[in-house]
Amino acid sequence: TYVVTENCIKCKYTDCVDVCPVDCFREGPNMLVIDPAECIDCTLCVPECPAEAIFAEDDVPDTQKAFIALNAELAKTWPALTERKPALPDADDQNGVPDKLKDLLR
Numbered sequence: 001t002y003v004v005t006e007n008c009i010k011c012k013y014t015d016c017v018d019v020c021p022v023d024c025f026r027e028g029p030n031m032l033v034i035d036p037a038e039c040i041d042c043t044l045c046v047p048e049c050p051a052e053a054i055f056a057e058d059d060v061p062d063t064q065k066a067f068i069a070l071n072a073e074l075a076k077t078w079p080a081l082t083e084r085k086p087a088l089p090d091a092d093d094q095n096g097v098p099d100k101l102k103d104l105l106r
């Protein structure tokens with residue numbers, strides 16, 4: 001499966017959802033996650049993300065491993081997002097800012 005990691009937080013560009021053939025992105029207040037039960041490993045979303053936040057599960061950086069379980073957990077309750085929408089207002093300023101996990105809204 002593929003995993004959305006920390007740099008999505010407070011950016012939420014949503015370019016990823018338009019290319020997903022199985023609509024497996026789920027939307028929270030300031031981040032998206034991927035439902036691991038639905039992702040078919042097509043890889044299409046990876047190059048679409050301006051924040052470079054999406055990784056194959058096996059390639060998730062060591063500092064980001066918590067997001068594997070977090071995607072699975074949050075995907076159970078967050079609703080699907082199937083069409084692109086405007087990014088969060090501060091997306092470009094927040095792209096690349098470290099330690100955003102503390103800012104995750106559920």
Ligand code: SF4
Pocket residue numbers: 002019020021022023024025034038039040041042043044045046
């Ligand atoms: Fe969707 Fe493909 Fe990305 Fe999985 S890898 S989330 S199926 S676009």
Ligand code: F3S
Pocket residue numbers: 004007008009011012013014015016017031032048049050051052053054
């Ligand atoms: Fe997040 Fe990147 Fe999609 S910032 S919403 S994973 S395009």
